[in-house]
Every structure is written in structure tokens, then in C-alpha cells.
Amino acid sequence: MEDVDSLVRLKFYGVRDLANGWLAEKAVALVQSYSSGRKLLSLNDALELHNALEFEKNNIFPNFLTAQDHTELALSARESRRRVASFFSTIEASNLKEHLNKMDFQYADDLLRLIERHGVAKRVGGQMLFEALSDAALPLEVMLADRQFVNRNDRKLREVMLSDAQNGELLVRMRLVKDSNPLYHLPASLSGEDMQQLLSAYIGSASPHLNYVQAIAESNDNDSFGLTPKIRLEAKKRHKDLIEELLAAKRTKTTNTYHGLRLDPEQRKPVIDRVERDENSVSYVRSFSEKYLLSSMDPERILLNFASVVGFLERGLLTMPSFKGQLGALRTLLISGRDAYPRGSAFNYVDALTLNGTQFYSDFLRQYSIEVEDSVAWFFREYLVDKFGAANFYFAASSPSSSFLERCRHISAEMESIARQFSLYCDEGVLDPELLQMTSTPRPWAAIPSFTERKYLHRGSNHNCDRAMHLLFSDQSGMTYISSELKASNFVELITENEVSYESVRPHQKESIDWLIDEGLVAVDSDLLEFAQPVQVLVLSDINNREAAAYGHYGTDEASAALVLMQKGWLEFSSTLLTRPEASYFNYFLNKSEFSDGPDLRNKYAHGTNADPGDISTHRQSYFQLLRLLVALTLKIKDEFRLAARAQPSTMSETP
Incomplete structure (x- = not known):
């Protein structure tokens, strides 16, 4: 040069x-x-x-x-x-x-x-x-970015790609990871068989990238791109081997994470969470009060305990889904499959505690001859009729003597039935059993309706809202650090936990501060920064944390603030049973309509591709995953009826 x-x-x-x-x-x-x-x-x-x-x-x-x-x-x-x-x-x-x-x-x-x-x-x-x-x-990837060049050199580029196993990594980066570059163009002569050969060679090469191998394993089948069940299985096995090699390396220091549950006979509070640390491990321990659980053994209290004690529900929203606001900048930078469910440490924490909690609480109740499914059956057969006059709902609980394999098959079908019953009730205002028998096609989880018109608030397509959310809540906003004494994980935390003067703000931050002032979110009082509309910030915080807010759970001040944000075009209303993250959560566990790496529980047990019938441990794990979804769905429907009764007391009254 x-x-x-x-x-x-x-x-x-x-x-x-x-x-x-x-x-x-x-x-x-x-x-x-x-x-x-x-x-x-x-x-x-x-x-x-x-x-x-x-x-x-x-x-x-x-x-x-x-x-x-x-x-x-x-x-x-x-x-x-x-x-x-x-x-x-x-x-x-x-x-x-x-x-x-x-x-x-x-x-x-x-x-x-x-x-x-x-x-x-x-x-x-x-x-x-x-x-x-x-x-x-x-670079080969530069060549593939120019369509005319690719078309002119089709055969030559095919030969170059197949000549080196490492070019399989390029295939992965082009199509199989999140934020793939859609501007790459593959040679037309490169067949699906060619790409299968290249991916297989890459998986078996000396040093494939761990995360790229995982992306192959997590992808959906696509014969035209070389993705077959055989290739994905190769990637899954290779990924396991690479993890074992990584952990076996002496230079690798790992921190083990544990999730534990205990029953405390003397504890007063229904539930207490503790974090216990030592040099090489972190343990998250959830402690349940035995006295409290024994005092709440009727079906309604059991469902409420799943909501509050086991921790399924907060202000009408499920706690278990993965939320973008919880991933953080570091997790979003990591390589992951394009069709994979986005899982970060926050999701893993709640997932472990709620799944273990479901199993723990179910086993506790079984000691007293109580099955969780019976509480669900009571809710649909009796509670909805007695409280809201909603007749003809039904749920058939599994037989206590049935195997976990049989329970999984049964509960999968019954959950779909519940979804169809509720959808028909929303459409017609009543549940007609004969009409239900004529509606065999289930709706996607995201399309199950609500009879509450203003059910959820979520972000609209608005640039100003996007900018405000980034400045207020992102750890990459450039608004989190003023000095070694004035720093926080985001701007909201910085302002609420510190006294920050306008004059102390760095020059490059003042333009953003001034913009927030112009938007009416921030004010300056005696040179100190404060939130001009703190309730609006709280509403936006809900949207950031859960990607939605249950409007019916808001008090007067929050509801008014939400309406102001809606009138600005920042927020929108939606009317479905589940929020978008909640529907994605159901899709992740039950099918492959949205994500490629989920347990696919509904399809496995419906089509006989589940584990060996003798693998009791696997079927037991699947059962509690399905039971968690069943209880979550029941709690969402319960909340739906309560909100509707509150909004329309003349047509749907909740009896005491």
C-alpha cells in the first residue's frame, strides 16, 4: 500500500x-x-x-x-x-x-x-x-453484496464458496442470525444441496463459532437453504461438544447459578425471595410460608396463589415472557439465531422460579389430595357461571392416575379448547355448545380477542416516542453518566436517585435534555432536573418493562396520563386476550409458528414426536411447563372477566 x-x-x-x-x-x-x-x-x-x-x-x-x-x-x-x-x-x-x-x-x-x-x-x-x-x-462478502457482480460471476463464486468450509459462517451471517444482512446475494447456481454440504463442513470444521453453530441448530427447516433436520441435529450435537470443551478448559472460570425453593413453617409473609452468593455461585431462593399455603386451599385462592405467590401475574400482565427492555445492550449484541426466542438473564431467572414454583406448589397440594387441574376445572364450570353468568364453559381435568405422557396430551388439547371457547364467547356474547362444535380451527394466540375495548396500551409507530423511550430507559442513551458520583443504568434512575443540576450536564447531553424539556417530560427547578410529568414517565416505564400496560388496572392519574400520551400518538390501544409478548411466549413453548428453538410441546404431543414413553423425567418436565401455561391462560381469562364487569356493570356484573 x-x-x-x-x-x-x-x-x-x-x-x-x-x-x-x-x-x-x-x-x-x-x-x-x-x-x-x-x-x-x-x-x-x-x-x-x-x-x-x-x-x-x-x-x-x-x-x-x-x-x-x-x-x-x-x-x-x-x-x-x-x-x-x-x-x-x-x-x-x-x-x-x-x-x-x-x-x-x-x-x-x-x-x-x-x-x-x-x-x-x-x-x-x-x-x-x-x-x-x-x-x-x-473479501467474499463484499463480492456477494453486489448483485450485478454476483450475476456476472455466478459459477466462479459458487466454486469459491464451496472451496472453504469457513464460508459456511458467511451463510449463517447472511440469513440465520438476527440482524442478518439482506443485501447479500447468493449465486443462483448454489443449490440447496450445495449449502447443506457447506453447512455440514462448517459444523464439522476445527473451530466453528459456538454461536453460529447454535444459530444453525435453532433455525427452521429450509431445504432450499440447506437446513434439514439432519443438519440441525449435527449442529445441536456439535454445539454441546463445543460447550463441554469450553467448560473443560482450565482458563475458563464459570459462575454457577442455582434456583431453589423452600417451605418455611414459621414464615409470616406468603413469599420471600433471597439471593445467596459465594465465590463461584449465585443462588436465587424463593421461600413459601407453609401456614399461608395451608390457609388458602380452596380453588379460587389456589389460582390467586399462582398469580401472586408463585409470581405469574402483575397488574394484569404475565411476568414470564421475554421482554426487549430486559435484554440490555450486551445481550442484543450477542449472536443469536434469527428465528430464536430472545432469552436473557431476566427471562431465565423468572422462567426457572415460576417453573420450579409450579412443580413445588403442585406437589405440595397433591399431599392433600388436591390437583391444580381441578381448580382450573372449577373456574370454568362454576366460577364463571356464579360470578359473571357465563355458562357452558368447561375444562376436563386429567385423571390423577394417568401418566405424565397422557396428561401432556390431554392438557394440550384442553388448552386449545379453552381458547376456542373464549374466542366464541367474545364474538357472540354467549357460548353456544353446538356452534362451538362447528368451529374446529383454533385462532393464533395473538388473535384471541377481548371483550374489553381498551385492554392494553402499547407503543405506536412514532419517532418521538422511540426517542423518548431510548433517552429515558436505555443503558446506551448517552444520558447515564455525568461523573463518577453521578451515574446510573438509565436516565430515569439517574434523576430519581440523585440531585442533578442542569449546569452539571455534559455539553453533548444538553440537546437531549432540552428536547425532553420541550416534550414536557423534564423540567428545571432551581437548576435541578426533575420530571415535569412523573406519571407519564411511570406509564412509559410500564411500556418499556413489559411492552404493554393493562389500562384497566390503572388508577385515575395513570389513566389520564396514558390518554395524553395516546393523543400525542405515542401509545395505542389494543383489544386481545394476550399482549404481543404473552402471545409470543405461548408460541415459544407450544409450536414453531414464530420461533424455531422452543419445546414445541403442543405439536410434539399431538403428532407423536414426543420423547420415549419410558422417559418419565422428560414428560414430567413437559407437564409442568404445560400446567404453567394452562394456569396462566386461566388467570388471563379471569382478569378479562373482572375488567369487563368493572367497565360494563350493567351487562356483566360480578356477584360478591
Whole structure:
């Protein structure tokens, strides 16, 4: 590479790049200098000038330019574009390799684009151009990003891809991970069998990336992309081996996480959570009061205990789903399969405690000859009739003598029946058993209706709302650190737990603070920052934490604040039984309609692809996962009837 290129050259990374503001001045200076007679001495000069011209093309200018400056810059840009075109017209077979040997690889994508635009391939020949680019080590992924180049070199690119097992990683990054790049183009001649061969070679290679192997295992079957059950099984086994190798390495230090439950005969509070730590482990222990559980053994109290003591429900929303706001910036940066359910530490914590809690509480009740399913059956057969006059609902509990395999098959079918019953009730206002028998197709979990018009609040498609949520709650907002004494995980925490003066705010943060002030969320009182509308911030916090808010559970102040945010276009109402994250949670455990890596419990037990009947431990685990979903669905329906009775007392009254 030529010595002059040891200097940092200008690069345009897109209209949203944060560096555009301070690079624009340099771009303008470059355009003006070349239009005034400066010569293009190398390929890198031409590529840098092309990048400078992208600033002008996208109207990214320094703030100090006048209208006259803009007019003159347009003329300079026209002349500079002519110079770039003239330079590329001089590239021919005799000097092609010399130019490429000195190329700055940050311009690789620009090079292909300009080669196509200025007809270089026609002058030097397609075969020679491909060989020269390969000899210059132009990255394969750069080649695949240019559709015209891929089409022109289809067969050659296929051969290159199949020649190296590591190119299987490129396939994964192109299609199988979250935030895959849709701009890559595969050679048309690369068949599904070719890609299966490449993925298999990558899985079996000496050092495949652990997370990419996991992404293959978590993907949905797609024969046209080489994804077959056999390939996914290879990836699953290889992933297990890689994990074992990682843990066996002496240099790897791990922290073990444990989740425990205990029954305390002397404890007063219904439930207490503790965290116990030592050098190599963290234990999350949930303690239940034996006296309290023994005092609440009737069916209604049992369901309420699942909601509050086992921890299924908070203010009408399930606690168990994965929520984007809980993942954090680090988790979102980790590689995960494109179709995988997003699971972070918060999800894993609640999942372990609620699943173990379901099993623990069920076993506790069974000591007193009480089955949880019987409480569910009581709710549908008696409670809905007695409290709300909603007749004809039914649920048939499993036989206490049935195996866990039989219970899993039974409860899967009964849960679908409950969903159909409730949907028909919402549509018709009554549950007609004969009409129910004629409606065999179940609705997707996200499409089960509600008879509460304003059931949930969730974010609308609004840029200002997105910006406010980012500034208030994100750990990557740039608003979390002022000094070593004034720092927090997000801006809301920073303001609520500290006295922060407006003058102490760093210069780069003041524009965002001023914007929040203009939006009426933040105020300055005696130079101290405070929330001008704290209730609105609380509502937005609910949306951030659970991706929805149960409007019917709000008091007067919260409801008023929510309506203001809705009128601004920041929030919207929806009317379904489940929120979007809740529906996704059901999909994750029950089917593969949305995610590729879930237990697929409904389909496995409905279609006979479940574990060996003799594997009692696996079926027991599946049963408690299904029982947790059944109780969660029952609690959501119970909450639905209570909210509707409160909103429409004249048509649906809740009797004491």
C-alpha cells in the first residue's frame, strides 16, 4: 500500500452515521479541491473522492454553508464526478493489478460499485477482473453484496464458496442470525444441496463459532437453504461438544447459578425471595410460608396463589415472557439465531422460579389430595357461571392416575379448547355448545380477542416516542453518566436517585435534555432536573418493562396520563386476550409458528414426536411447563372477566 495511504481517509458510512456532522466539512473541502485542479493520483484518491461526493448527494453539509455556497458546491460536485469517471476509464488490463494492489480495503464495496458503473469489466474481461480481485484478497462478502457482480460471476463464486468450509459462517451471517444482512446475494447456481454440504463442513470444521453453530441448530427447516433436520441435529450435537470443551478448559472460570425453593413453617409473609452468593455461585431462593399455603386451599385462592405467590401475574400482565427492555445492550449484541426466542438473564431467572414454583406448589397440594387441574376445572364450570353468568364453559381435568405422557396430551388439547371457547364467547356474547362444535380451527394466540375495548396500551409507530423511550430507559442513551458520583443504568434512575443540576450536564447531553424539556417530560427547578410529568414517565416505564400496560388496572392519574400520551400518538390501544409478548411466549413453548428453538410441546404431543414413553423425567418436565401455561391462560381469562364487569356493570356484573 502506498505511503500516502497511511493517513486516515474519508469514508461515508450512510446517512445515519453519527460521524457525518464533523466529516462533512472535510468532504466539502475534498470536492472543492479536486474540482479546482487537484489530480487523482491513485485508485484510493478516486474512491475517497467518491465517498466525499456521497455527502453532497445526500445533502449532508456543514452548518456554516450559505445558499451561495450550496450552489457553488453543486457545480464543484459535478466536475468532481466527471474526474472520478475519467479516472476509472483509464483502468485496463495492463494496470488493473497495480491499482488493486494499492487499494485501501475500507473502499472494497465502493470499488465494485464503481467498476460496474464505469464498465471496467467490459474493457478488461470478466474472467481477468474476477481473478485480479481474488488475487487482491477482496473479501467474499463484499463480492456477494453486489448483485450485478454476483450475476456476472455466478459459477466462479459458487466454486469459491464451496472451496472453504469457513464460508459456511458467511451463510449463517447472511440469513440465520438476527440482524442478518439482506443485501447479500447468493449465486443462483448454489443449490440447496450445495449449502447443506457447506453447512455440514462448517459444523464439522476445527473451530466453528459456538454461536453460529447454535444459530444453525435453532433455525427452521429450509431445504432450499440447506437446513434439514439432519443438519440441525449435527449442529445441536456439535454445539454441546463445543460447550463441554469450553467448560473443560482450565482458563475458563464459570459462575454457577442455582434456583431453589423452600417451605418455611414459621414464615409470616406468603413469599420471600433471597439471593445467596459465594465465590463461584449465585443462588436465587424463593421461600413459601407453609401456614399461608395451608390457609388458602380452596380453588379460587389456589389460582390467586399462582398469580401472586408463585409470581405469574402483575397488574394484569404475565411476568414470564421475554421482554426487549430486559435484554440490555450486551445481550442484543450477542449472536443469536434469527428465528430464536430472545432469552436473557431476566427471562431465565423468572422462567426457572415460576417453573420450579409450579412443580413445588403442585406437589405440595397433591399431599392433600388436591390437583391444580381441578381448580382450573372449577373456574370454568362454576366460577364463571356464579360470578359473571357465563355458562357452558368447561375444562376436563386429567385423571390423577394417568401418566405424565397422557396428561401432556390431554392438557394440550384442553388448552386449545379453552381458547376456542373464549374466542366464541367474545364474538357472540354467549357460548353456544353446538356452534362451538362447528368451529374446529383454533385462532393464533395473538388473535384471541377481548371483550374489553381498551385492554392494553402499547407503543405506536412514532419517532418521538422511540426517542423518548431510548433517552429515558436505555443503558446506551448517552444520558447515564455525568461523573463518577453521578451515574446510573438509565436516565430515569439517574434523576430519581440523585440531585442533578442542569449546569452539571455534559455539553453533548444538553440537546437531549432540552428536547425532553420541550416534550414536557423534564423540567428545571432551581437548576435541578426533575420530571415535569412523573406519571407519564411511570406509564412509559410500564411500556418499556413489559411492552404493554393493562389500562384497566390503572388508577385515575395513570389513566389520564396514558390518554395524553395516546393523543400525542405515542401509545395505542389494543383489544386481545394476550399482549404481543404473552402471545409470543405461548408460541415459544407450544409450536414453531414464530420461533424455531422452543419445546414445541403442543405439536410434539399431538403428532407423536414426543420423547420415549419410558422417559418419565422428560414428560414430567413437559407437564409442568404445560400446567404453567394452562394456569396462566386461566388467570388471563379471569382478569378479562373482572375488567369487563368493572367497565360494563350493567351487562356483566360480578356477584360478591
